Structures are given as C-alpha cells and as structure tokens.
Amino acid sequence: TIYRRVKRRQHPGHPxxxxxxxxxxxxxxxxxxxxxxKYIQNALVVPLxxxxxxxxxxxxxxxxxxxxxxxxxxxxCFMVYILVYRRMVFFKWG
Numbered sequence: 001t002i003y004r005r006v007k008r009r010q011h012p013g014h015p016x017x018x019x020x021x022x023x024x025x026x027x028x029x030x031x032x033x034x035x036x037x038k039y040i041q042n043a044l045v046v047p048l049x050x051x052x053x054x055x056x057x058x059x060x061x062x063x064x065x066x067x068x069x070x071x072x073x074x075x076x077c078f079m080v081y082i083l084v085y086r087r088m089v090f091f092k093w094g
Contacts, residue, residue: 020081023088024048052080 002012029041059073
C-alpha cells in the first residue's frame, strides 16, 4: 500500500479503497449478496479474508522447524496475495 501510494505521489497515511478487504467487499460481496444490509455485507468480508490468513498460519505451523519450507511458504503466500489483489484491482475476478 505504501509503495503504491508513494508511486502515485499520494500520502502513504491516507485511506483508500484499494486495500484487499475493501476490494473483496466492493468486487465480490456486493455482487454475491446484493440484497443484504450493508453491515451484513461488511461482515461477510471476514470469512473470505480469513481463508487467506489461515493458509499462511497453517503453513507456519506445519513447517515451523524447517527454514527452507517456511521461505517457500512465505513466497507462495506472497504470490497468492499478488495474484488475487491484481485480479481484483483489474476487475478480472468476481
């Protein structure tokens, strides 16, 4: 986020709608659950975000004593994040 904002000459501390949780809300939740109240739509972001967070936690717990596998796991999680983020930003998902 900081890199993106500095690159666009924006203040890195200002909020924007390009955080992953905001994109999940605007690109997926509002489309999949259009008739729900906004507070319910907002709450439905959490389960989707938790799927990604649980992936990294499971990998860390599984490979806590194997440094090389932890590095590979980190890189895999990073690549998944970038893939999902880019697809959401460019409207190629949902």
